[in-house]
Amino acid sequence: MTSSFRYLPDTKQDQQDMLDFLNIQSIDDLFADLPSSIKLTEALAIPKAMPEPDLIKKMQQLSSQNIHANQYPLFLGAGTYDHFIPSVVSHIISRSEFYTAYTPYQPEISQGELQAIFEFQTMVCELTGMDIANSSMYDGFTSVAEAAALAVSTTKRSKVIVSQAVHPESRAILKTAATGPGYQVEEIHLTTDITNIRDMQEKTDDQTAAIIVQYPNFFGSVEDLREIKKIAQEHGALLIVSANPLALALLQSPGKLGADIVVGDMQPFGIPISFGGPHCGYFAVTKKLMRKIPGRIVGQTTDAQGNRGFTLTLQTREQHIRREKASSNICSNQALNALASAVFMSALGKQGIRQMATLNIEKADYMARQLTEKGFSVNNRSPFFNEFVVTLPVSVSEANHKLFDAGIIGGFDLNKDYRMNNQMLIAVTEQRSKEEIDQFVAILEGL
């Protein structure tokens, strides 16, 4: 053994001193309890070590094989959005006191993280209009499945119904998750761009634990939560809303419209798109569900001198206490990304997020109007936020090839999950300029 690896500090002398102290000849003596049949006799067949200068070049080279959003304007959304991230966000989360820390089990030396998460929870409550938020979840998609599990265990009912206008990945994960505890998942059909309320009415019954909808939905349209709440209430089902937090800057909060659980992904707030992860789920509930909510929660308390302090709390809900009686196995959160989103929300502030959300609506609206003027049909019959669906004269993949040749990453192909031929889901964030939008429209015109 040598110390030629920069992360391994032992010198030959250190090693000898430790072996002497242990009264052994070699490190292999410490592995003597491994049966010889299972010991590796050859080195792992993985590529050999690379020095830092070579490795950074290799990684730069590998990353340069990807086309990224700083090169080509991005009109893809479908759950992950290209938003402006102020420089301050990356600087704060690069403070290693935050990113190299473990979960704040020792509150006396984790007050920074705990307070930041307490503030995050407050911001989530403000946006969603809910009483309680946890410290974050893996992502928005898995949060939907966790919400369904909570609803099933709380109501002791056997079925959840989910709108087909909920993100296809959320629904796919929900289906996987449901086979564990064995509850039923039924889908509600669409009326063009929104959930078919009549189908929802027909499928909701006294075995329905929850109705799950997305706000704005996968096609960008804003569902009428007030109507949906009425159906849920009639049957004693919980209303679960998966919401884009940026849209909540302007849209009525799901809490005020009667949601029992609100989940979603904080990615639009200061988290890089990063090929789809890591992002940051959020999870908020009414006071009634406080002791059922999965995941870590930070609470305020005092020390012996009466100073305000923060600590992880309500831990009797959690897997390490409940073990096989737990209804969720989550034992972490996405703390660093929750921090990023809290820094983002604090930087933009009360006015800034409204301004950003308005820009998104205006730009998407502008693009939709341009397309309509040029004779394309925009399929959203309901008001939409920063995404909408347009019908093309050709397949989406053909259109996307043309766009790509002109240096634009086009929209999402709805043929993929919905068998909607020639229909493209286009996201227009505040990052897209009028010029880029006009260019996109001109290319579609030339199809």
Added chain:
Amino acid sequence: MVEYHQLIFEISQSGRTGADLPESDVDPIELDEKFPKHLLRDTPAELPEVSELQLVRHYTALSHKNYGVDNGFYPLGSCTMKYNPKINEDVARLEGFSRIHPYQPAETVQGALQLLYELQEDLATISGMDAVTLQPSAGAQGEWTGLMIAKNYHQQNGENRSKVLVPDSAHGTNPASAAVAGFDTVTIPSNKNGLVDLEALKKRVDQDTAALMLTNPNTLGLFEKDIVEIAEVVHEAGGLLYYDGANANAILGKTTPGKMGFDIVHLNLHKTFTTPHGGGGPGAGPVGVTKELIPFLPVPRIERDGDNYIWNVDEPLSIGRVKGYYGNFGILARAYTYIRTMGPEGLRQVSESAVLHANYLKKRLETHYESPYAQFCKHEFVLSGAKQKKLGIRTMNIAKRLLDFGYHPPTIYFPLNVEECIMIEPTETETKETLDAFADSMIQIAHEVEEDPDIVLDAPHTTVVGRLDETKAARKPVLRYTKSL
């Protein structure tokens, strides 16, 4: 120096902002013309209003009240708090990685797909498995994914096996994951040497056993030396063997879960493969399986087709999706960078050093604290505070006293089968000087317990807050800030 105790909401002043947005270059719209009134917010979300400098000072002050691996020694057992290399951070932030969208066409993200494909291959080699999925975002999610694979495998064979066996020393997530996957848990006791009681196991394994979940080395830091026989017992009954990779830092390049006879493995990239814990996440918990179980892996799978890397979503026996997109890509890029930094030789040295450090520290401490297991440990070990408890000092007090010495305390009161447990994992990235200094502090505390117990009982003395009233926090929960009127 003025002490800083404010919440961001308490320094907020209406009219301030910490970010600029451009003016709109398109026509303005009237919100209330576009949306029905009842779907528009009637009151704005009360987010803070602070300048950029206020924001920076606020979070800088908070960071000063936080403790990471970069601040000092963090011997938190089973958490593998090793150094988080800086190059990994730079790589994850390269714009060709951080600025790509998950739904871009495959031909525009070949570099990212190649990275994922190669990482799958490397982790398969390191764990001795035949294929790996990178989707799970954490160890617990990996456990659940693995158990869902087991469930579907048995169902495919026409069997509805309902039980998952878990040793009493297992992480709490093991039984919780089994429950969430729809299994009943059967607990297997440990014997006096801290290992799985083979006879008890034989009695509990039957035709209804879907899997045995095992951490090896186990949470006591001890290698389950009967692993080959354990695997035979489980396999003979038709069950599968699940490897909880929380302690994989002890075995890199020395053995593999595959060699030991495991069928399903999860690895914690935030433990063994240096990705930062981030104050609780994000992490990554890839899952590897043997050949027979490959059809059940989650989709999409990342595969190679000639010179191209592709997504495969067409697998009829797959358990389906478990996570959005392809897992925590930014974390996976960090782990890939680490594996390329170390290579096969480096990874072996990691485990050798981690095990040497743990044994050295164990021997330095076991004359002062009860050491329930005499044999050599692997990368971590447990002590018991039973002797100190008799003098009125609990393990909790010892942990809090360590804060005064500038250390993050070890894991305490876990595993559950050791009284007043103190679980120490020093990792390979610490120097011998650090190990010695920590041992000296632990020994001093052992003396204090006998000579000056109050100083231990009242600890910590040096932290920004004292011991917090956790009962009050749970009984009268205050979980968000509310503006006082």
